[in-house]
Amino acid sequence: GCAARTVNPLNTTINAGNADNTALLFRFNDDATATVEGITFTGFKAPAGKSVLELTDLLGDSDEETYSVRHCRFLGNTGHNMIYMSASQMNVTNNLVANNTLVGGGAGAVLIKFKYGGNSRVAIDNNTVAMNNGGFGVLVDTDNRESERYTSIVSNILWGNSGTDLNLTRYDTGLSPNLLYGHNIYGTTAGFALRPGDLVTNPQFTNAAGGNFVPAAGSPAINSGPTQQFYGFPARDLIHNERIVGNLIDRGAYEATVQNQSSFLVTSSGDNGSNASPTTGSLRAAIKAANASGLPFRISFGISGSCPRIVNMSTPMLDITGDVTIDGRTQQGWSGNTQTGSFDANLCLVVNGSGAAPYAFHVPSGAGNARLTVMGMMFAGFTDAAIKIEAGNGHRLAGNQFGAVPFTSSNHDAIRITGTSGGAFIGGYDDPTATNLIAGSSGVGVYLDNAGGGSTLANNLIGFQTDGAGLGGNGTGVYIFNSPQNVLQYNLIGNSASHGVNISGSGSSGNLLQYNIIGTTFFDLPAGNGAAGVGLSFGAQGNTIGAPQSGSYGANTIARNGAAGVWITPSGGSSNRVMGNRIRFNGDIAIDLSTAGATANQSTNPGSGPNHLQNYPILTQALRHPWNSPSAAATGHVPSAVPGADALIDVTGNLHSTPLESYRIDVYFGIDCDVNHANRGVPDVPLGRTVVTADGQGNANFQLTVPGYSAFLGHVSATATHVGGDTSEVGTCLAVVDGTLPDPLFADGFE
Template identity: 30%
Template sequence: MLLVGPGGQSVLLMSDAGGGNAVNNIYLAFDDDASTSVPSSTGISSGTYKPTDINDGSVDFFPAPAPQPPFANALGVFTSSPNGTWSLYVVDDQVGNSGTITGGWSLSLLTDTSPPQSRPILVNNTNDSGPGSFRQAIIDANLNVGPDTINFNIGSGPQTITPASALPEITEALTIDATTQPGFAGRPIVEIDGTNTGPFSGGVTGVLNVNGGNSVIRGLVINRYNNSAIAILKNGSNIIEGNFIGTDISGAISRGVSLTEGISIDTANNVVGGTTAAARNLISGIAEGVIFTTYYSDPATLNLVQGNFIGTDVTGTRQIANSHAGVSTRSAPGSPNNTIGGTTSGARNLISGNGTGVDIVYGPSAGTLVQGNFIGTDVTGTKSVANTEGIEISAPNSTTGGTSTAARNIISGNTFQGILIRDSSSTGNLVQGNFLGTDVTGTVKVANNYGVGMIFSATMNTIGGTVASARNIISGNSIAGIDVGATLRATTIQNLIQGNYIGTDVTGNGHLGNGTSAFFDTNAGIVIPANATADRIIQNRIAFDHGAGVRLTNPPDASDSPGLKIQITDNEIFANDGLGIDLGNAGITPNDSKDPDTGPNNLQNFPVLTSAVPPSSPKSPSDSGTGDLAVPDPIGADALTINGTLNSTPNSTFTVHWYFSADAQCTSNEAASVPLAFGKVPGVATDGSGNAAFIFPFDFPIGVTNGIINCTATDADGNTSEFSACLTVPAATPTPTPTPTPTPTPTPAVQFSAATYSTAEGIGSRAITVTRTGSTSGAFTVDYTTSDGAGLNQCSQATGQASARCDYETTLGTLRFAAGETSKEILIPIIDDSYAEGTENFSLTLSNPTGITLGSPSTATITIIDNETTTGANPIDQASVFVRIHYVDFLNREPDPSGLAFWTNEITSCGSDQACIQLKRINVSAAYFLSIEFQQTGYLVERFYKAAYGDANGTSTFGGSHQMPVPVVRLNEFLRDTQQIGQGVVVNVGNWQQQLENNKQAFALEFVQRSRFTSAYSTSMTPTGFVNQLFLNAGVTPSTTDRNAAIAEFGSATNTSDVAARGRALRDVAENSILQQQEFNRAFVLMQYLGYLRRNPNDPQDTDYTGYDFWLTKLNAFNGNFVAAEMVKAFITSDEYRHRFGP
């Protein structure tokens, strides 16, 4: 092939002496700058080549009249004018090989005075190959020596390139800049559809294999592939920025494939993302977002991942899950010293909605730094977009967070642990300065299940530190702040938990307790269930948790070891719902003589404080060496000597730690306020009988004249006891004061502990305390109910009035105090909507006391503090919020952690498949009505009313105006009674069956004593007449056995004055199997209104039962199939339901 210019000069472009097989569909470009000449002996493939010269004279290349040698071998030899006619000669001169030349050819001349390799390579079509294609551009770049740039000009606007096979490996330094595509306005619009680029083969392969080093990949959308989007396997110092990986061009819809990776890195010094919005990568909808690998044995080290959205949509508010991990060092033998995040806001990664947010795995993945990120929240740091786990660490010497505010990670809203440190390789890891379980302000709950977990031989890791800036805020989590150890696993050893706030807000004073209720044994500030040894818990503030402050439970499995040698000293532990420190069985563990028992911390006996007396002579501050007062004042007349005893293991040495709080009394050996002073008495030695006495001096802090002291004992191995009983310490005075005249015992009264309470909108449930004063010798009851002035206001209206439909859940019932009980709590679920509505108030009122009088205040005002400044996206679209609302709407309680995790996963397991999500939300929603817990509480209440009072009449215009029988129970009746039967019941937790049975019996007995029932059923009725009327109301023709069983509740009585028998008979009818079947669809439709809409079927926005009639008719027509009838779907997608929570 010859190129001949107008001046007769000729260049041999290529020559194939001797003929050969036909060559088809070859695309060639000739360029002096090309790095490769046309091959002389191998097959030719499409590409850019340097002209060649074969003039050895052995072959007759070109017969006349073709130009004769000599030929040039460079295009640049043309020195004459290029004007004129150019000729391209293609000659076949082999005798016996009469080849055919087909196709066409074109000739383009470009005059360019710039240096070689400086011209961008242009992609100007979406073809798979050939001139102007993306494939050809990569081929050309590889052939050139030195760095190249590929720009795009494929028409205008979004374009999709679909390679027909794997793209060439990038072997030279190359910048691929798709932001040059016309129409680019900040988001990538050039899409690479990797459907045909092949699966993993021979290690990691990617749609783009960036192996030349010093390359930049910018502004592409890469999706639908079966391998990696970008693989960097051989040379480092690359930059990957501004791409959408795994999504469509909008960044809102997943276009990923399972078991695929986003960016695979096996080299050093690469940057994924950057500190500007333009540099941000969106990496979502696949298996692993960014993974550091070792397929080619080059350590993936010193890499930087910053400023990206990983696992969310482009807005950072909605999940598009990476199913395994957002960022991972999963491939052995590890990837050390990489940084995820940074200390500027632009460096912050949003890593949410993934299987695991950050997965630091394998021993050599040491030195990983994770800082400044939002992990498990939305882009604002205020809402949950849950990872399954926030960070999982199975490697040594990583740092999560730091001691500067800028280094803080917000690790909140995750389904299980915020941080999980696991396995024997997890040693020397440092977790400092983070918020775990709160929003970005540190004042509002955004719960993980656990804040931090350390399990499976995790050893010598540190949570917190010695300086205030190292403090983690570990609060608001659903089960526990920190979990150390686990059943059926190896033992965690010598971990340090120091200097954290656990259960408080960032100020240390606000209530953000971990756990949902002291009812759950593992709810605690710190819980150690099993297999933990020599861990230290020191200098933390642990308060307001809904369970114990520190809980060491009995091992759940016989093969497990209890937590042992767990040192719990110098902490500020106060105002938790359970004990401050709780060992073994829940509640105070009594001391035993010589302390031979075993269990968590060997069930170490606690000391006994016996007296506080003035010292025999004044002491100077330097004499108080046995006690290190935190807030001392000069020793004076109010100084005391504290005396105590300890009985424990004979001939052993212990340290007694004491704590002083300015409280009048303590509850369950725990102070109600922060300790103001503390100290220790070392060297307390027991004799052969296990007895020891100890004393220490105590002086009141400045301005304090009385309070309480409690203490613990810690043996030489570090086993710390529970707290002792509190000793009241009034200030000593030189002159005795006269005995005051006794004050008459006040009349027993019941009242709220305060007239006003405030709560953060995202707290979950707010606990309101009701107290008894005066004599505590008798039992009593008092009713309570919430109320507000919101009326029919829309939920979006900012009126200052909270609404039971939108802002909190109607809470009403009866408190029953036993003799000796002095306080109880009422839990009111708070709804965390997305409206910017300002501060709102509602009321809680006590009424109808029996056995006691109402004190003051008997009405309390609860203020909900809004956590939005602008109205945001509707949170009900978040799976965890959707599930939690169903717990409070249908079961009247906060979710148990395992239930929340299970039902949330049911929805999130769909990934971004919207059809799957919609169906799962319908089925999850219906599951609450169908659940054992609701069927045995709420549905039973509906049947009680049906059996007792029959039906009400309702008007409907569906199919023409008519009257119809409708359920007689109304919303507030239903809520009160359902909450009563369900009190303390969580199916499959504890002795729930017995609790439920006790509740049913008490409810039935109380129901038949209400004035409405006694008015309807005279005690003069015979048992037969009584039971017949109940079955008539129920619309049931009972079997003889069922009818006789209900009548037999009265024995041989001829009337129905036996109240207990009335309750039992009514319950027999309400639980009749025929009634359960007949009433099922009616109750199911009723709950669409009572549960979802929080109103009666004929309340506004309805005026009658037309809607109820429509859905009941449709559900019956589909034989109760709620999916086919689209009933649940209609209600959970209705504006009325959705607008309870947001726009």
């Protein structure tokens, strides 16, 4: 078999030989993940109105499928589009689409269309779309669909196409407001205003006429991209060269080898503790040189000897005041993580605070122009935070290990983003080498209390040993205090002494937690946090845990924690959405409002308390029936391929709440009722949702049909979420029974 794979489209070519009616058209079922990667497409002649590569779904109502086209080249083809995609989550990254012929009205090189019935988004980042004849370069069509997801169009070269290079005239920012674009190079544009960092200029390809679209020396694309991208930086460029070479990523699909950073090679692991006269060749000397430079600066390592090489510190390190990259990956013997759910990196550099130094790297409060990047290092024994950032912007921490270092003491905090600092990117997407292991901190694993917020934590392993199973708990996994608009996605958070995630303070609003596993390992083994999976307190408000108001995507798994799955404490704020998650086997009720334990419905809503003590729904009937029954046929249900699950459940219930207000009802499946509160449900599997409006007395009856999940009848329960964001506790637990509701034709009794 293949021990390793280099993703490079120069290695694999599909040549259609200019034969007529040649194209690749794929249609997938709901929730499919499809990736087209590392291929050169050439010589295709698509049928009239068709694309060379088309990825679409079968018009289901899921908003979880993901289609990606990355590290591909489209050269010398003919078609209406080169790439056409329609799905909920779409990625077009690190591609070259050039010198193609576009045919037909409205033709274009890359056409993205939001999916009917789903919350859609697209990431179009780090591509070169150039010199295509007969149509536009890139067009994104939201098709009048509402979406709360974030679309990113960043760091591309879109140049020299016959039509508009980037056309957003069909992107409705009213319905899909979260559009992030910028740091692109364009020729012509339509439907949007240029932003700082955008360039309308010749990208200066090496030889476009000869098919070489690498930026030439002096190109404005080189070392001019953004300091951060919402969906992270790719680890490699189109042809597998390293990203990032200079201080900033290059725009387009290629990364040039132009290094614009001053540099220092660390050759000694010694540290005399003197900031005035540091040991020659030491890390301390490197940081002193970086501060003196005043220019973008890279610190690399070439310490002789075998791994690990240990830098023992006993005094505070010099503050970092400039644009500094500290790259531990350059030390001989380094290899990056390759796993999901564990950490198999071989990191060769340990910075040890020895229980005496407050931090390894510190950006002080006055360093407004600082930007710190740290990669491929281990940290232990720091009494404040191993990395503490109080100012600057665009910070990036990737592929590091904090704690779980043999024969060292713990860090107090591993990472702290505080003060006036802008957001930091901690971890990464689609790049396992960017995963950070954060373990054993006596205080907090990741502490975010910067007033500006805006950090991203993605794909980190928090509270585990390197095997992804052993105990490596922090005091608290992630603590967000008076910090808004942070994103936590795809993290594993377990074994904390207190909460897995603690969101606190009225300034903590707009935080988004999605696709995290909190309280178990990646393989669903117990790794519970000592208190709640997620706790919210002291006025924390307007946060989203799981799905947004209009979608079903983003489920967190929150299980086996010592207290509630999600606990909005008596001091917690309002408008905290908790929807679409998988919450089970916790020490208290799945979603808990106010004091610990189940809270009864209020006689009137809104109540006085966290989430206004939103009332929960009362379910009255749950009838399971075959998919081909009359009520199932009315839904257009497609038979399931899962044995025992090919059925539907008709769920009936009611809600008493604030009159004339709208509420989202989410229905969940659980094998049993809550063992802690027998009349409450276990929201183990989200089944479906509907929206109701209460009448003048505050009453709303509802009925919806949801898919069967298991061969077991099991139980169902529901939550209610006010249109303003207040989610209730999980409501009554109702056993599913076999049966069929009356045919709607005879429902009124008149025959």
